[in-house]
Amino acid sequence: MIYNRIKTLRTDRGLSRKALADAIGVNFQTIGYLERGDYNPSLELAFKLADYFDVTVETAFSRTPFQSLAEELRASRAAE
Template identity: 45%
Template structure:
């Protein structure tokens, strides 16, 4: 899953450490999310979106290749 967390964090002038403290997670969690190495729980994703005042979809971009219904490839 791609995300724009770093973009939002920098827009608000926050360090990874500051954002981690606000969200109640470790700096390593923020680093991993920003690098796309860790997908946050739904609860954490909502918390992040709520903090920035946006929808989850504005920060986290879910890309899945879907096949049409009934297509059993």
């Protein structure tokens, strides 16, 4: 399974699924499938999404579950 932050990235920018799909040239249902984890993106689509959001592929996709924002903040504070 490939985990992703597409929904977080999309909603953070106030985009609908359709607006994101139109911007990268896919069907809006593809975005929904990605966000739910029902579909793993092709390498080309993963790069398109990362480029669109101006993040690395590793920031948007992972083979392991992402930490929650609260966990990331705790880890960041502990490292200071």
